[in-house]
Amino acid sequence: MSAGTEVSPVSAPLLQVKGLKKHFPIRGGLLRRVVDHVHAVDGVSFDMQPGETLGLVGESGCGKSTTGRCVLRLIEPTAGQVLFEGRDVGAMTPQQLRGMTRDMQIIFQDPFASLNPRMTVAAIVGEGLVIHQLAKGPREIEDRVVQLLQTVGLSPDHMRRFPHEFSGGQRQRIGIARALALNPKLLVCDEAVSALDVSIQAQVINLLEDLREQFNLSYIFIAHDLSVVEHISHRVAVMYLGRIVELAPSRALYASPRHPYTEALLSAVPIPDPTVKRPRIVLEGDVPSPIHPPSGCHFHPRCPRAQAQCRTEAPVLRELAPGHRAACHFPN
Amino acid sequence: MALLEIKGLKTHFKTDDGWLHAVDGVDIAIDRGETVGVVGESGCGKSVTAKTVMKLIDMPPGKIVAGQVLWKGRDLVPLPPEAMQKIRAKEISIIFQEPMTSLNPVFTVGEQIAESLRLHEGLSRKDALDRAVEMLKLVRIPTPERRVTDYPHQFSGGMRQRVMIAIALACKPQLVIADEPTTALDVTIQAQILDLLQRLKDEMGMAVMLITHAMGVVAEVAQRVVVMYAGKVVEEAPVQALFAHPRHPYTQGLIRSIPRIDLDAQHKVRLEAIPGTVPKLIDPAEGCRFAARCKFAKAECTQATPPLREAAAGHRVACFFDL
Numbered sequence: 206m207s208a209g210t211e212v213s214p215v216s217a218p219l220l221q222v223k224g225l226k227k228h229f230p231i232r233g234g235l236l237r238r239v240v241d242h243v244h245a246v247d248g249v250s251f252d253m254q255p256g257e258t259l260g261l262v263g264e265s266g267c268g269k270s271t272t273g274r275c276v277l278r279l280i281e282p283t284a285g286q287v288l289f290e291g292r293d294v295g296a297m298t299p300q301q302l303r304g305m306t307r308d309m310q311i312i313f314q315d316p317f318a319s320l321n322p323r324m325t326v327a328a329i330v331g332e333g334l335v336i337h338q339l340a341k342g343p344r345e346i347e348d349r350v351v352q353l354l355q356t357v358g359l360s361p362d363h364m365r366r367f368p369h370e371f372s373g374g375q376r377q378r379i380g381i382a383r384a385l386a387l388n389p390k391l392l393v394c395d396e397a398v399s400a401l402d403v404s405i406q407a408q409v410i411n412l413l414e415d416l417r418e419q420f421n422l423s424y425i426f427i428a429h430d431l432s433v434v435e436h437i438s439h440r441v442a443v444m445y446l447g448r449i450v451e452l453a454p455s456r457a458l459y460a461s462p463r464h465p466y467t468e469a470l471l472s473a474v475p476i477p478d479p480t481v482k483r484p485r486i487v488l489e490g491d492v493p494s495p496i497h498p499p500s501g502c503h504f505h506p507r508c509p510r511a512q513a514q515c516r517t518e519a520p521v522l523r524e525l526a527p528g529h530r531a532a533c534h535f536p537n
Numbered sequence: 538m539a540l541l542e543i544k545g546l547k548t549h550f551k552t553d554d555g556w557l558h559a560v561d562g563v564d565i566a567i568d569r570g571e572t573v574g575v576v577g578e579s580g581c582g583k584s585v586t587a588k589t590v591m592k593l594i595d596m597p598p599g600k601i602v603a604g605q606v607l608w609k610g611r612d613l614v615p616l617p618p619e620a621m622q623k624i625r626a627k628e629i630s631i632i633f634q635e636p637m638t639s640l641n642p643v644f645t646v647g648e649q650i651a652e653s654l655r656l657h658e659g660l661s662r663k664d665a666l667d668r669a670v671e672m673l674k675l676v677r678i679p680t681p682e683r684r685v686t687d688y689p690h691q692f693s694g695g696m697r698q699r700v701m702i703a704i705a706l707a708c709k710p711q712l713v714i715a716d717e718p719t720t721a722l723d724v725t726i727q728a729q730i731l732d733l734l735q736r737l738k739d740e741m742g743m744a745v746m747l748i749t750h751a752m753g754v755v756a757e758v759a760q761r762v763v764v765m766y767a768g769k770v771v772e773e774a775p776v777q778a779l780f781a782h783p784r785h786p787y788t789q790g791l792i793r794s795i796p797r798i799d800l801d802a803q804h805k806v807r808l809e810a811i812p813g814t815v816p817k818l819i820d821p822a823e824g825c826r827f828a829a830r831c832k833f834a835k836a837e838c839t840q841a842t843p844p845l846r847e848a849a850a851g852h853r854v855a856c857f858f859d860l
Contacts, residue, residue, distance in 0.1 A: 264723035264724065264725065264726075265723055372814045372815075374814060375814070402578035402579050402750065402815075403578065403750070403752070403791060403794050403795055404578065404790060404791060404794050404810060404811035405578075405810075405814065406794070407794035407795075407808040407809065407810035407811070408810035408811075408812070410796070410808055410810075411807060411808055411810055414807070429723065429724065431724065431798055432753075432795065432796040432797065432798040433796050435796065435798050436796035436808070437796075459798060469725060470724060470725060471798070472728075473724045473725045473727065473728035474724060474753065474798050475727075475731075475751065475753030475754045475756065475757045476753055476756060476757070476797070476798070476799045477752040477753045477755075477756045477780065477792060477795050477797070478756055478780055478797075478799070479756045479757070479776045479777050479780050480777065480780075480781075481799055483799075485728060485732075487725075487728050487729055487732055488725045488728075488729075491693045491695055491696070491726070492723075
């Protein structure tokens, strides 16, 4: 079952992100002084329930990957809070953080760059087991690695091989096995299937869905491909220039988008059926620079519905229907 | 007579491990004013086919082993480089995927558009630059008079792809080969570029060979579709017929493996992944190259190579069975 089952909101949230900001400094001049900032993430808040998949979509530079990395504290946020099972990730000491990384793992986009070419598959998948002392002795580690490889659909004979001997899809499976080794609760999938051909992409998506069910995993599924995100996610957050502009159950978001950016984004997705003819909203121009994002609503220079208020006042993300929030002064 | 007719084309590459059969017997015909989509996954030979037509393959290591590329009836394969130069950009032009790397960073975009105009149409520097401004206007770049003296790094990805289109169309070619023209772009920018290509095609009446891995793009833009797998054409049909009744198990798998945004949740099913991976193309064995991943494969599939046969009017498939 894809995306269909709703996750009940009664349990305590697994993850709470509050007012997250990440501004990267730009240095210039002779003394390499900070001359400006890239506002990569500019006030992002969301909650996640255990077992839930939250999709983060948006175009290049909207801050979706930076958000994912700030959640794991792979990069230090400039402001805001990340609470994992109620504990503040930002306030943790390095030792506490190391304990936390067992629960939160990441799968990267590029299956070519994210595996060490000098390590065997067994060493890559088993590394976390050794570091976190989850298995004792070579025998136990090997048993666990074999089991993990089988879980992701690889053969135990693959253990002694090196990453270059595998295809893109198989490498992505190795990356998934590595992430699963520590029995995480939350997996950040950062464009995890984007580099793969469609037939292989479908294999990996199906695998991720199976694993979610089998291990009750939660995913933050970051991707620019809206069809893929819609397929796998329970809820989807649409980002534009560092902010969430709309957050809704994936069914509601795609059936009735409230924010004009979401609407345009959805209408731009090519449909693999020549009999379907939909009106397309073609947005003029490019995404503005995140160094000096537009005033008020970041989307106003490209928005067909923009009014004076949109230029001066940033809309807050507010609830328009149960569970359906949008940041727009004039929503649909 | 078709505008372009590729017949039995084989382009192989010499590697340390043997000959790589990148394109291994490809037939594609394109009529005047027609948009033909060529789809397939990485390594299926779609880009090599395009580059062979343009004679942009490095030889060695590449080699056109067999076949013809008939351009208005005349075979381009034996043509010497100087004669090919006269056809390239003037009659057939190409748009590449990467607008970052396919523009020259040390020349202004105006000079790059003007280059082919001066070469092929003998325009003066001044006239060619005036035409470059017109071309930038045509591809809807704001304030073209100012932008014509800008360098590629001063443009965004989408704008650079517009510049590439301006260069490709400057000499009003009869065929434009677009090799993954929107793959590196965001979805809203992709929509802009596809819109633009479609509009220019209608205005200028050129034929387009659109190479892509995205079935959605093909469904929206192409009139006819050629599906390639492992160096061969496995299916060819009008776009409606291909999507309504895909006949090759690979095409069927390809269509069913894409998540569909336009279907409501009740219709959502588990994606139908194609098991296994693409075969190695170094000295491949006889037989259907999809057989190892095909759920319908029988013994005969690995013994002989299925020919491309007409299964219905205008619908050709390279499979022994009617599926």
